[in-house]
Amino acid sequence: MRIHIRYLQRRCQYLRLGSLALSCEQVGGDQLMSSGFAVGHLVEFRGGPGIGRVGAITDGSLRVDFFESTAEPTIESQTVPASACRRVRLAAQTRTFRHNPSTGEWMAGRILATAPGGYFVRFPNADYDMPVPETELRVRWNKPVRNPLEVLVSGGNESGHLYNARLPMVHNLIAQRAASASTPALLAAAAEIYPHQVRAALTVLSDPVQRYLLADEVGLGKTIEASYVALQTLIDNPQARVTFLVPDALRRQWVTELRTKFFTDDFPRRIKIISHHSPDLWEQYHGSDLVVVDEAHQLVQDRDDTDPIYRALRDLAHSASRLLLLSATPVTSSHTTHLGLLHLLDPDVYKWSEREEFARRYQHRAELANHVLSLDAEFHPLLPSTIEMIKELLPPEDSRFTHLAADVLELLDEYEGLRDEARMPDLEARVTALRAHISETYRLHRRVIRNRRSNVLRQNDDSAAVPYEVRGRAEPEKLTAQSYSPAADSLLAWQTQLWGHLLDEGLENRRIDYALALAVLASRLGGSSADYLDALRWRVRRDQGAAERAGLNARERKYLSSVPVAPHEAATLENLESASAGEGAREVDELIDALLPALRKGGRIAVFCGPGSLASTLTARLRSRFPKVSFFEHTRGAGPDASETATSSWRKPVVSAAVLIADDSAEDGLNLQAARSVVHVRLPWSPNQLEQRLGRTDRYVESNEQRQAPRQYVLTDAEAHSDEWLSLLTGGYRIFDGSVSTLQDAIAEGLAVVWAQALEHGPEGLPGFAEAVQEQLDRARREIDSMDTLESIFDTSPHDIDFAERLATFDADWAATRNDLLGYTGRDSSDGIKLRHTVRKIDDVMCEVFDLKSRPLISPHLYDRANLTKEMARGTCSRSQALKAPGTRLFRIGNRLVDTLASVVWCDDRGQATAFWRAEVAHRGEPEPYFGFDYLVEADISSALTLTLPLVQQSRDAESALRRQAERLLPPFTLKVWVPAGASEALADGDIRRWLQAPYRATDHNYNSKNIHELMNLFDGQARYAASARGAEAVARAELKRVTNLADRCAVAQEQGRQRLSVARAQAEARQAAGRLLGEKENYLLDVAITDALVQGLSNPTVRLVAATCLVKQGLRRIPRSD
Incomplete structure (x- = not known):
């Protein structure tokens, strides 16, 4: 019977609503356009702030009004062409507000279904769905609630259950902002939090001008740093275009990293990964919001502004709003290489037309670096003279240097000794501060970020962050080839006869030129004669096909072809072709027999065969001989896609053994730190290439099993070059002891002389050169240390260190x-x-x-x-x-689902305001109303933003960057203040405050539409209730500093900011004056003005109300439950 009555009621409502709709169209006929729009229709348009209501129609345009709250029903209006608008059909569950034209009252409800000319709406505590004409409905726009207090005083409060759900989420979202300095990518990425990587990414993202060279040493995670920046760029602007320019062999690895750690596939079609090898296609990506160039030095070294590839790179880089160059280029490398990189970052300051001036500045800095390296507290007698020499190189305007130097000298007596031995720690700290000032002030470019392994690997036992670890390296074990090798004998004969020919012809002065030809040929020996034969064919016959099969790159072809062929070489080639005919299968089987001791160790094994065809041949034969073992191939012949698939399969958990066999395509950039063993079938002729290979496994530790260095095996032949070359690599270059990536220029410079020893004296000449190599590299290391003093990042800023701690602590x-x-x-x-x-x-x-x-x-x-x-x-x-x-996502801000929910939290008015009464057993007398206010406190960046806008293309970019700078000093936080109704002071800590703070519970009673009159009666009507609430909020704001720790937080942040500002100002003034050391055109003083404005804003932060509560305290009473 009840169902039948409800049906009849609804049918009547349908009929009544239909007549209302018809009446509306008849009355407002002059306001109805041929396009179908009428006053009262709900519409939206592209770029608009959400759903609006047509307020007027004139000359083909609509005035669209937007609704904020029942207290501010028309917060904003925009006039747009009618053709740009579309009608909105409200979906079920849409939060809506009905304005009753008869009574003027507002009531909130939710859409249940459509009805003729309107909707069925469910209102709170109603047992039926009410039909309402569309013209009486409003929908909030899609902006955060402007003032929850207005929601409260207008009677728009909702159940405290919604408040309970929303407010903890609000606090957590703000805590995430505080932990990440409004950089969600740092929290959302599934990457371990390492301070140096976080600091590098945040440095870039906090700069309104995001054009940087990331120059960390090999294995420190430049890829991670760049990926943080890419992800944040997409979070800030989901429509941004991000382009990665990477070596072809690394494309799939980049795709995997970005998808599984940074979830960039949540932004479909916004990221493009293109190859170094396709410069003719780069123009398609001009105008990208961010361009990331991996291994940038490969495209810049040995090139200038006339080179077509460099020019294509330049055009791509200069067209991008943001630019990241990734390169482990040593600080001592060619000034031309540095100029080429810096010109990509800033063409106005670093011009090719001024390369000679740049070279002079580069040399001056080298001189300064040598002196700065001598600043050592352990050798304090040398400090006065060293400081004096440095002073002569610096501009007199560098007042901070003068001040810091005086602090150091103050601790020394007239005999240059330490006045008090107990002050040695103070002296060390002051010398460090002086060196840090020189480093930060006189770095070649302020937008170069370079972290060194020695600094990063230094553990801080007090830190909550996970220490950064790399796998390291182990002394190699030899795998000796037992069989006869005609190719090895052939090379020995070639070398002996060639040296004799040079002596006979008086050409021994050209031994350096021929030495590198020997080096290339020696690198193709081991396991099979095929690649050595093909290399020799290229040298003697210029056989293009042979060069390709041997994997000869352009430089190797040049070394082999740039010196004349000696008379004996053709015969040497023919003899070897005859001797090795039909021996290929035997050679590979004997190679496998030699490798078995290493392969039987099990686990993941990486086998490096170097360039050429050996890797593919070896893979095929191993699969044939051992069909039950998993062998994977990463070669140029297999192609990048198949190689990446093989590598991914190899990385999966293994029961017995998984063997990855690779040519040189796996030696640059690939992450192979999962290997338990590494086998070198052939050694590269350059230690620099071997360093790249070793860097595939000597990378950051991903699991406990990787905390031990992988075993290293090298195939050698005691009667050939491989054994003696290994001896020099271990004893002279010490390449298996640790990374030599910073020494690559020194290594390359002396390499021809090393191989000249082998040309003149045979393989035995290599080990005897170990001492000379050590001395050369030690000199280079000292020079690098001095230059790194200027170029490396100093951890002297306390808030930087605290920031990494903040992230780790929140994460825990x-x-x-x-x-x-x-x-x-x-x-x-x-x-x-x-x-x-x-x-x-x-x-x-x-x-x-x-x-x-x-x-x-x-x-x-x-x-x-x-x-x-x-x-x-x-x-x-x-x-x-x-x-x-x-591939497992983290539910943090930056995750698309969490960000969607966060938007709802801020834009949905439900839970923003609540009003209820709570019984207190001991309470006697009249009910006591209290108002509670939750505030969000954040730094004011408006003044700094005004100064920054001329520097950037998008105001949103500048605002985000400045917000991050400010929040590193003053993280956003929430405060709650309670004010008794009618009081002139807020409540301080106490029992009543704790009683009020308790969440809404089942025994509390919400003021809903049926009993809201009880609340109004306490204040003698709605007007006085609203006045009392507004008055209480004014008191709460005035009392913030007294009853909360707001003043203390702001004071600490501003003091940190002032310290940072004083350093920045001194450095900026010094850089402006240091014309012969640096460029004179970078506007450092403007940056200081921006920082100054930020610091000033810390003392008077913005305070925004995010939730409002009215809680009435009263004694026990009997009441039927209705909410």
């Missing part, structure tokens, strides 16, 4: 983040928006899985479900869990 309490997230979405029938959720094990990780098909209590236009995928809705709140399974 991931359970709180999970609790707040699930509390908001709704868990175990708790309050929340009812977004269904389950827990499921995926790839051995317990993941939260949100059901995007559920219909949460969110207005659909705020819940961007169309752009959410099921992958975005699966993940974990624990970083350690996410790192176990690549």
Whole structure:
């Protein structure tokens, strides 16, 4: 019977609503356009701030009014062409507000279904759905709620259950902002938090001008730093175009890293990864928002501004809004290389037309670096003279140098000794500060970030962050070839006869030229004669096909062909061709027999064969002989896609053995630190190339099993060059002891002389040169140390160190983040928006899985479900869990689902205001109302932004960068203030405040539409209630500094800012004066003015209300439950 009555009621409402709609069209006929728009229609348009209401129609245009709250029903209006607008059909669950034209009252409800001319709307505490004409409905625009107080005083308050769900989520979102300095990529990326990587990324992202050279030493994670920047660029602007220019062999690795750690596939079609080898296509990517150039030195070395490839790179770089160049180029490398890189960053300051002036500045800096290296507290008698020599090189305007130098000398007596031995730690600290000042002030370019291994690997036992570790290297074990090698004998004969020919012809002075031909031929020996034969064919016959099969690059072809062929060489080639005919299979089988001791060790094994065809031949034969063992091939012949697939399969967990066999395509940039053993079938002729190869496994530690260096094996022949070359590599270059990447220029410079020893004296000449090599590299190392004193990053800024700690500390309490997230979405029938959720094990990780098909209590236009995928809705709140399974997302800001929910939190008015009464057993007398206000406090960046806007193309970019700078000093935070109604002071800490702070609970009673009159009666009407609430909020703001720690926080932040500012100002003035050391055109003083404006804003931060509460305290009373 009840169902039948409800049906009749609804039919009557349909009929009444239909007549209302018809009447509206008849009355407003002159306002109805032929396009179908009428006053009162709900519409939206591209670029608009959400759903609006047609307020007027004139001359083919609509005035669209936007609704903020019942207190501010028309917050903004925009006039747009009618052709740009479209009608909006409100979906079920849309939050809406009805304005009753008869009474003028507002009431909030939610859409249940469409009806003729309007919608069925469910209002709170109603037991039926009311039909309402579209003209009486309003929908909030898509901007954050401007003032929750207005929602409260207008009666728009909702149940405290919504407040309970929303406010912890608000606090957590703000805490994430504070931890990351509004850089969500640092939290959302599934990468371990390492201070040097975070600091580098944040330095870039905090700069309004984001054009940087990331020059960390090999293995420190430049890829991670660049990926942080790329992800944040997309988070800030999901429509941004991001282009990566990378070596072809690394394209798939970049794709994998970006997708599985940084989830860039959440931004489809916005990232393009293109190859170094296709400069003719680069023009298509001009105008990108961000360009990242990996291994940038490969495109710049040995080139100038006339080279077509460099010019194509230049045009691409200069067209981009942001630019990151990734290169481990040593600081001592050619000034031309540095100029080529810096010109890409800043063509106005670093011009090719001024290369001679740049070379002079480069030389002056080298002189300064040599003196700065002598600044050592251990040798304090030398400090006065060293400081005096440095002073002569610096401009007299460098007042900070003068001040810091005086601080050092103050601790020394007239005999240049330490006045008090107990002050040695003070002297060390002051010398470090002086060196840091010189480094930060006189670096070649302020937008170069260079971290050194020695600094990064230094552990801080007090840090909450995970220490950065690399696998390291082990002394190699020899695998001796037992069989006869005609190719090895052939090379010995070639070398002996060639040296004799040079002596006979009086050409011994050209031994350097011929030496590098010997080096290239020697690198093709080992395992099979085929590649050596092909290299010799290129030299003697200029056989192009042979050169390609041997994997000869352009430089190697030049070394082999640039010196005349000696008379004996053709016969040597023919003899070897005859001797090796039909021996290929035997040679490969004997090679396998020699490798078996290493292969039987099991686990993941990486076998490096060097350039040429050997890797493919060896893979095929191993698969034939051992079909049950997993062999994977990474070669140029297999191609980049198949090679990357093979490498990914090789990285998967193994039971017995997984062997990756590679040519030189795997020696640059590839991450192979999962290898337990490394086998070198052939050694490169250049230690620099071997350094690149060793760097594939000597990388950051990803798991406990990688904390031990991989075993190293080298195939050698005691009667050939390989054994003696290995001896020099271990004893002279010491390349298996540690990285020599910073010495690559010195190594390259002396390499021809080294191989000249082998040409003149045979293989035995190589080990005897070890001492000379050591001396040369030691000299180079000292020079590099001195230059690095100027170019490396000094960790002298306390807030930088604290920032990494902030991230790590926040991350450690991931359970709180999970609790707040699930509390908001709704868990175990708790309050929340009812977004269904389950827990499921995926790839051995317990993941939260949100059901995007559920219909949460969110207005659909705020819940961007169309752009959410099921992958975005699966993940974990624990970083350690996410790192176990690549591709597992982290639920933090920066995740697309979390960001969608965050937008709802700020834009949905539900939960922003609540009013309820709470019983207190001991209370006697009249009810006591209190007003509670939750505030968000953040730094004011408006003045700094005004100064910055002329420097950038997009104001949004500048605002984001400055916000990060400010939040490193003053992180955003929330404060809550309670004010008794009618009082002139806020409550300080005490029992009553703690009682008020308790969350809304089941025994509390919400003021809803049925009993709101009780609340109004306490204040003698709505007007006085509103006046009392507004008065209380004014008191709360005035009392913020007295009853909270706001003043202390601002004072600490401003003091840190002033310290930073004083250093920046002194450095800027010194750089402006240091024309012969640096360029004179970089506007450092403007940067200082911007920093000054930021620091001033710290003392008077912006305070924004984010939630308002009215809580009435009263005694026990009997009341029927209705809410």
